Amino acid sequence: MQSLFEILMLLLNVVWFFIIAHVIMSWLINFQVLNTQQQLVAQIWYMLNRILEPIYGPVRRVLPQLGGIDLAPLAVLLIVAILRIVLVNNYALFI
Numbered sequence: 717m718q719s720l721f722e723i724l725m726l727l728l729n730v731v732w733f734f735i736i737a738h739v740i741m742s743w744l745i746n747f748q749v750l751n752t753q754q755q756l757v758a759q760i761w762y763m764l765n766r767i768l769e770p771i772y773g774p775v776r777r778v779l780p781q782l783g784g785i786d787l788a789p790l791a792v793l794l795i796v797a798i799l800r801i802v803l804v805n806n807y808a809l810f811i
Contacts, residue, residue: 725800741761741764
């Protein structure tokens with residue numbers, strides 16, 4: 717059961733990393749530091765969007781519209797952090 721705990725923590729860490737990378741990349745694209753006309757940038761951006769859109773979609777439906785501000789990544793980061801805390805505090809159940 718400890719391996720299940722470690723797999724869950726690994727998945728949450730990977731999601732955390734992808735969200736942070738997506739947010740930073742979106743800022744760099746919006747400030748025109750990165751150009752999506754470059755093939756590598758476009759492929760990474762497409763991959764991150766394909767991975768994270770199924771996670772962001774349900775969260776965006778619940779959150780209110782705030783114009784150009786997207787709070788879905790922040791909400792998902794909070795959910796991931798809460799899940800990590802819950803898993804660590806209930807670690808004894810996995811032993």
